[in-house]
Amino acid sequence: MVKSRKGQDMKDLTFDPFTLILNVMSFFKKGTKIITTEIDLHKFFLECKKEHSNYFKNILFDDDPDLPYSEEIADALLRIEDAGFLSRPNPAMIDYYIRINMNKTNKKIPHDNKSDFKAMSVKFKEMFIHNKNVE
Amino acid sequence: MLSKIISPVIKKYLYKLEEILTQLLPLDPPAVKKSKVIHDSLWGSRLYYPWEIALMDTPLLQRLRQISQLGTAFLTYPSAVHNRFSHSLGVTILAGRLITRLREKAEIEKNDVDITNRDIYTVRLSGLLHDIGHCFFSHCSEVLMYDFRDECFKEINEKKGFIKKPKPHELISYLIINSNHFKKYWDNFIASNFKEKELPDPYEISQLIVGVKPSKGKRFLQEIISGPYDVDKLEYLYRDACMAGLNISYDIERFFYKIKLSLRPDGNKRLVMEEGGVRAVEQLIFSKMMLFSFVYHHQKILASDSVVIDMIDELLNNGASGGIKIENPLDFLKYTDYDIMSIAVCAPSKRFIRLRDRIKNRKLPKRCFVMNREFIKDLGADEEIGHGWDRLKQDALTSKGRNKIRKKIIKNMTKNHLKKLTIDSVYINIPDLPKLKESVAAPIELSGGKIVGMNEFQQIEGWEKNYDMKKFRGYFFADEDLVQDAADAVDMVLQNDYRLKFDERAKREAKIIF
Numbered sequence: 001m002v003k004s005r006k007g008q009d010m011k012d013l014t015f016d017p018f019t020l021i022l023n024v025m026s027f028f029k030k031g032t033k034i035i036t037t038e039i040d041l042h043k044f045f046l047e048c049k050k051e052h053s054n055y056f057k058n059i060l061f062d063d064d065p066d067l068p069y070s071e072e073i074a075d076a077l078l079r080i081e082d083a084g085f086l087s088r089p090n091p092a093m094i095d096y097y098i099r100i101n102m103n104k105t106n107k108k109i110p111h112d113n114k115s116d117f118k119a120m121s122v123k124f125k126e127m128f129i130h131n132k133n134v135e
Numbered sequence: 136m137l138s139k140i141i142s143p144v145i146k147k148y149l150y151k152l153e154e155i156l157t158q159l160l161p162l163d164p165p166a167v168k169k170s171k172v173i174h175d176s177l178w179g180s181r182l183y184y185p186w187e188i189a190l191m192d193t194p195l196l197q198r199l200r201q202i203s204q205l206g207t208a209f210l211t212y213p214s215a216v217h218n219r220f221s222h223s224l225g226v227t228i229l230a231g232r233l234i235t236r237l238r239e240k241a242e243i244e245k246n247d248v249d250i251t252n253r254d255i256y257t258v259r260l261s262g263l264l265h266d267i268g269h270c271f272f273s274h275c276s277e278v279l280m281y282d283f284r285d286e287c288f289k290e291i292n293e294k295k296g297f298i299k300k301p302k303p304h305e306l307i308s309y310l311i312i313n314s315n316h317f318k319k320y321w322d323n324f325i326a327s328n329f330k331e332k333e334l335p336d337p338y339e340i341s342q343l344i345v346g347v348k349p350s351k352g353k354r355f356l357q358e359i360i361s362g363p364y365d366v367d368k369l370e371y372l373y374r375d376a377c378m379a380g381l382n383i384s385y386d387i388e389r390f391f392y393k394i395k396l397s398l399r400p401d402g403n404k405r406l407v408m409e410e411g412g413v414r415a416v417e418q419l420i421f422s423k424m425m426l427f428s429f430v431y432h433h434q435k436i437l438a439s440d441s442v443v444i445d446m447i448d449e450l451l452n453n454g455a456s457g458g459i460k461i462e463n464p465l466d467f468l469k470y471t472d473y474d475i476m477s478i479a480v481c482a483p484s485k486r487f488i489r490l491r492d493r494i495k496n497r498k499l500p501k502r503c504f505v506m507n508r509e510f511i512k513d514l515g516a517d518e519e520i521g522h523g524w525d526r527l528k529q530d531a532l533t534s535k536g537r538n539k540i541r542k543k544i545i546k547n548m549t550k551n552h553l554k555k556l557t558i559d560s561v562y563i564n565i566p567d568l569p570k571l572k573e574s575v576a577a578p579i580e581l582s583g584g585k586i587v588g589m590n591e592f593q594q595i596e597g598w599e600k601n602y603d604m605k606k607f608r609g610y611f612f613a614d615e616d617l618v619q620d621a622a623d624a625v626d627m628v629l630q631n632d633y634r635l636k637f638d639e640r641a642k643r644e645a646k647i648i649f
Contacts, residue, residue: 018525038596039576039588062298065400067576067588071299074572082508082568082603083525084515088596099515 015113017059017076021045022085023113025098026106027121028129034086034096036128038077042068044127048120055116145287149310151465156316159195159468165324168192175221177374181228184256186328187263191224193320195267195311199223201471205375206275207439208430210497212379215430219266219273222374229366230262230359231255236391237355248396248404254356257335261343261360265367268307270467271475275443277303279451279534283464301345305361307465312341354403355396363577363589364394364406364416372422375430383425385418397580407578413592420574424598427569428606438499438612441562446475446490448534450483457483490559500562500612504625504637505644507608512636523633531565531609540628547624548617561621565609571599608644622647 015023036044042061046068049056061070080086087099109117168185175181183191190196199219208215234255241248270276280303287306291297301309311317321337329335339349339356346361348354359366369387376383393412396404408416430436447467454461458481459470474480476495482488493499514520530536544561575596577589589595613621622642629635642648 037590038572039590042576060297060299062576063401064403064405064576064578066586067578069573069576071570071573074570074575078568078572078599078603079525079528081600082528083521084508085518085521087515088600100518100521102518104518 014058015055017072018079020055020059021073021076021080022102022105023109023117024120024124025080025085026102026109027118028098028102028125030098030101032098032129034098034128035094035130036096037094038074039067039069040128041077042070042073044124045070045073048123052116052120145290148283148287148463148465149314151463152310152314152468153316155465155468156195156311156314159198160193160316160320162316162319162323165189165192168328173224175224175228177377178225178228181224183224183227184259184328186256186325187227187259189324189328190260190263196220196223196263198468198471199266199269201473202269202271202273203472204273204371205379205430206272206436207443207494208379208433208436210439210494210499211433211435212430215375215379217374217378219269222371223263223266225370225374226262226265226360226367227259228262229370230258233359233366233391233394234258234356237394237396240392240395246396249353251333253333253335254353256329256333257340258343258356258359260335261340261356262366264312264340265308265344265360266304267311268304268309268468270304270307270464271470271472272440272443272447273304275440276447276464276467278444279447280304280307280464280467281532297345297347299346303464305345307468309341309345312337312344348403352402352404354399355406358406362406363573364390364408368423369419372419372426375426376422379430381426381429383422383429385422386415390415390419395580397578397586399586405578407580407586408589409580410582413579413589416574416577416579416589417593420571420593420595420598424569424571424602427602431569432566432606432608434502434505434608434610435499437564437566437610438502438562439494439497441564441612442490442493442499444534445559445562446487446494449487449490450475453483453487455483457481457487459483486559501615501618502610502645503561503613503618503622503647504611504641505608506565506610506637506641507604509604510637510640512638517634519634523635527629527633527635528565528609531563537563540632543628543632544611544621544624547627548620552617552620554617556617560614560617561625562612563610564612568599568603568607571595571602610645618645619647 046061046063049059049061059070059072061068085100085102086096088096168189170185171183171188172180173183202219203209204217204219204222205215234250237248238250284303284306288300317337326334342349343357343360346357349356358364389412393409393415394406395409397407399405450459450461459474460466476491482491508514508524511520511524514524530540538558540563541558541561545556545558549556575588575590578586579589579592580586611621611625622645626637629637639648
């Protein structure tokens with residue numbers, strides 16, 4: 001917990017993009033299928049930035065209306081896939097699968113931030129997940 | 136000018152920069168400059184404007200002749216000795232060619248794209264100046280400038296609309312062009328060359344270099360210099376391949392003929408590729424991937440780069456007393472590869488001399504442990520292992536992280552080794568993956584006018600994933616007589632500190648076991 005100048009507790013919003021995306025995905029079970037292209041994930045996180053701007057302060061976007069793109073999001077997705085949390089076994093590279101149960105990651109989310117990440121994950125589910133895998 | 140952009144926190148850097156620029160950009164009136172034809176091995180004889188010659192003839196640009204484009208790649212590919220100066224001249228030419236081609240095309244098709252002479256001068260100057268922030272051994276010194284970049288960028292970004300984080304050298308180019316000293320030079324010696332309406336704005340040039348969207352809806356100006364279709368990439372891929380002697384090519388003429396401007400819903404005119412140019416884009420991306428495999432990620436080049444990075448780190452830590460005086464990363468601008476390698480310069484420490492001699496005599500460390508995600512046991516079965524692999528790669532990005540790992544390995548080796556070991560007995564280099572993903576969103580215009588991303592035509596993400604799984608390698612290196620012991624110690628440290636167990640391929644690829 002971070003203290004404000006007046007001594008009040010403030011939420012720590014300094015999550016790096018890797019942890020931020022992982023936290024959103026940690027609400028879903030192993031094996032969850034995420035039906036999306038990477039471009040749509042950039043669109044999703046650009047939308048999240050509008051609602052939860054403080055979490056995305058250090059994440060920059062090229063906000064082209066049709067093809068939004070963020071280097072930080074692209075790098076983080078690559079890191080998440082590289083570390084084995086997500087996989088894309090399909091040849092067309094359009095669907096992602098959650099490969100690991102992320103209970104430990106989910107438990108590590110600070111209590112004060114949990115509702116924000118939960119809200120993002122609910123939006124994420126509405127857009128990309130068509131089964132009942134949100135815990 | 137800079138004081139308006141940057142807060143007092145980084146004023147120490149700006150003060151230093153102004154001081155350095157008095158040497159690199161002397162305010163003595165230059166001889167009257169005329170346009171010149173300069174011959175380049177790739178692009179042939181090309182005309183440069185008087186104001187470009189005036190800038191080219193300053194120490195600020197001339198120093199780029201002594202900065203190797205590919206760091207220490209010449210130790211592996213002996214002919215890859217090209218420099219940042221020839222690359223900058225090439226980018227100037229390609230920027231001019233692309234924008235004039237866009238104008239010609241629009242005239243033929245009777246489209247009003249409003250490309251003025253001022254726009255042409257602006258993108259050419261951006262091409263010429265885009266690398267002035269590069270320092271000795273190019274990306275080797277840049278590796279040590281990320282903290283500086285983050286410190287400066289944090290404050291600048293709050294006031295400006297960046298669409299991506301600039302690389303350290305881009306940020307330094309931006310700071311140089313926005314300095315008071317550069318402005319004085321520009322006002323005194325450059326501005327008078329132009330008609331009033333055609334005078335480029337240095338601030339706009341600096342924005343194009345770092346990727347800030349220009350005003351007036353002319354987004355394409357920035358994209359020519361920094362974007363999925365930028366001429367920087369077109370130039371360096373072609374030049375690096377040719378100079379290394381690799382047979383990699385792409386159809387640059389088709390690329391230029393098939394690119395056009397499109398008015399986007401947000402009012403910006405952007406570069407888009409016609410459907411017929413998709414193959415040229417594929418060739419470009421494929422060439423980039425091949426160059427990573429052959430050159431940028433070549434194990435021997437990563438080994439020699441690691442030694443040079445240590446030399447530069449030594450300068451940062453102990454460079455206040457030697458002949459090369461380094462107090463902060465901006466001091467890098469005062470020196471070139473020649474200065475760093477010269478025995479005439481008083482070296483800051485014995486360690487620096489040892490490292491320099493390793494490069495001079497090409498006594499490079501040997502690989503002792505080779506890493507790829509597919510070699511890791513149980514990756515994808517346990518969160519902790521995934522976090523461990525990611526943490527290792529993040530630690531390897533900083534000298535603090537690298538040195539911590541190296542010290543632990545040395546400690547493990549010392550237990551059963553009589554030879555006196557130092558931190559320079561072991562190196563780690565885990566490079567970044569090639570950034571092919573930016574091409575995923577590269578805009579392609581379908582015949583009906585609809586814009587889609589390049590991913591609709593080619594699974595670029597699949598190429599990147601394939602590179603990651605099959606070609607990408609991270610390395611530990613050690614002195615030749617230590618490779619076996621070092622490999623065992625690396626294995627132990629990775630298991631204990633990162634929960635990573637690698638299968639036998641890690642040692643087999645390093646030729647420790649057969």
